[in-house]
Amino acid sequence: MEVGFLGLGIMGKAMAVNLLHHGFGVTVWNRTLSKCQELVEQGASVGETPAAVINKCKYTIAMLSDPSAALSVVFDKDGVLEQICSGKGYIDMSTVDAETSSKISEAITKKGGYFLEAPVSGSKKPAEDGQLVILAAGEKALYDKMVPAFDVLGKKSFFLGEVGNGAKFKLVVNMIMGSVMNALSEGLCLADRSGLSQQTLLDVLDLGAIANPMFKLKGPAMIKGSYPPAFPLKHQQKDMRLALALGDENAVSMPIAAASNEAFKKARSLGLGDLDFSAVFEVKHDARHFSKDQNPRIASYAAFALYFFLCSKASKPAAVANTRFLLLELVLAMGPRLHKGSQLMSFSSFEVSLLLG
Numbered sequence: 616m617e618v619g620f621l622g623l624g625i626m627g628k629a630m631a632v633n634l635l636h637h638g639f640g641v642t643v644w645n646r647t648l649s650k651c652q653e654l655v656e657q658g659a660s661v662g663e664t665p666a667a668v669i670n671k672c673k674y675t676i677a678m679l680s681d682p683s684a685a686l687s688v689v690f691d692k693d694g695v696l697e698q699i700c701s702g703k704g705y706i707d708m709s710t711v712d713a714e715t716s717s718k719i720s721e722a723i724t725k726k727g728g729y730f731l732e733a734p735v736s737g738s739k740k741p742a743e744d745g746q747l748v749i750l751a752a753g754e755k756a757l758y759d760k761m762v763p764a765f766d767v768l769g770k771k772s773f774f775l776g777e778v779g780n781g782a783k784f785k786l787v788v789n790m791i792m793g794s795v796m797n798a799l800s801e802g803l804c805l806a807d808r809s810g811l812s813q814q815t816l817l818d819v820l821d822l823g824a825i826a827n828p829m830f831k832l833k834g835p836a837m838i839k840g841s842y843p844p845a846f847p848l849k850h851q852q853k854d855m856r857l858a859l860a861l862g863d864e865n866a867v868s869m870p871i872a873a874a875s876n877e878a879f880k881k882a883r884s885l886g887l888g889d890l891d892f893s894a895v896f897e898v899k900h901d902a903r904h905f906s907k908d909q910n911p912r913i914a915s916y917a918a919f920a921l922y923f924f925l926c927s928k929a930s931k932p933a934a935v936a937n938t939r940f941l942l943l944e945l946v947l948a949m950g951p952r953l954h955k956g957s958q959l960m961s962f963s964s965f966e967v968s969l970l971l972g
């Protein structure tokens with residue numbers, strides 16, 4: 616089976632590689648065309664535009680960042696609509712809202728093509744391992760044709776009926792996931808501030824009724840302040856926003872999701888949007904202090920070393936002023952905590968960039 620693949624981000628690349636490794640012929644396109652090279656080395660062909668890919672392939676999958684990207688690839692010049700025609704299928708696996716999906720569906724079916732939305736649950740690793748959960752809706756005949764590809768990409772696929780149902784399902788799932796991530800972040804923060812071990816909290820959670828793969832996978836990295844992007848925070852915030860709009864439409868009160876969305880927005884405003892969505896923890900726990908599980912002495916030495924280095928080297932008065940401000944914050948942060956003898960301030964990357972800028 617020959618398929619086209621539009622969008623080689625974190626997910627698209629892993630999915631396209633998976634299809635190649637399972638014997639599919641794959642023709643790829645990505646807005647930043649240079650990202651196609653790695654796929655070419657693994658046997659893919661390249662289409663110069665979305666239209667060129669559609670022209671070549673009977674079935675084309677898209678995995679794009681958000682509604683505006685999904686619409687642009689279909690409707691803009693050299694887009695999908697220019698070549699879609701009777702007998703061709705377009706499968707959008709991006710996470711978008713039902714309205715976006717319906718617009719795309721209508722335009723494609725008007726030209727005689729088939730449309731399926733098929734957003735996925737599961738992140739980078741499940742995408743690499745073919746363990747996604749596929750939430751498909753739209754043209755059933757196209758779904759049936761795509762089952763062999765879905766069997767490679769996922770561990771389970773659902774056909775959910777008319778266009779929009781897959782998109783809505785995905786938003787509900789991610790709304791829950793984003794809210795749970797906020798709850799975990801607050802729990803880790805509360806444990807730490809109460810003098811408890813965050814690692815022990817993770818161990819306790821893992822043995823109880825709310826044990827789940829997300830806590831197990833992300834929790835240990837979060838307490839180290841490490842957020843390598845598997846699911847970028849900016850996409851999680853997009854999903855919260857779209858889920859809240861779905862709540863508006865249906866008059867569903869969602870105060871927990873709304874508060875979680877605010878935390879993700881705050882994280883984006885701090886420049887954390889490209890990190891993993893677990894970086895929302897930085898907003899909760901006030902990145903200015905180290906947990907007991909880390910080494911506070913190293914933090915204080917590092918802070919003072921940076922202070923003296925900048926005082927001696929910085930020609931910019933602003934940098935010196937910022938350094939003084941941070942030192943003041945350090946002293947303030949140390950005050951209430953020193954009696955516990957355990958916790959000190961650290962610099963967030965945001966503050967370091969302020970300093971250097």
Ligand SMILES: NC(=O)C1=CN([C@@H]2O[C@H](COP(=O)(O)OP(=O)(O)OC[C@H]3O[C@@H](n4cnc5c(N)ncnc54)[C@H](OP(=O)(O)O)[C@@H]3O)[C@@H](O)[C@H]2O)C=CC1
Nearest residue numbers: 622623624625626646647679680684710738739845846850
């Ligand atoms: N990462 C994850 O864990 C999961 C993500 N998803 C969803 O899958 C989709 C892709 O996610 P992910 O791979 O993580 O995202 P990335 O940010 O890694 O990739 C986004 C892709 O969209 C392309 N793109 C962005 N804007 C445009 C545009 N205007 N026109 C054309 N192409 C564009 C990017 O191209 P370029 O390289 O040129 O920037 C890139 O190929 C999103 O909808 C996300 O919500 C779903 C499940 C899990």
Ligand SMILES: O=CCCC(=O)O
Nearest residue numbers: 710736737738789846
């Ligand atoms: O949309 C992203 C979902 C990420 C996940 O299911 O782990």
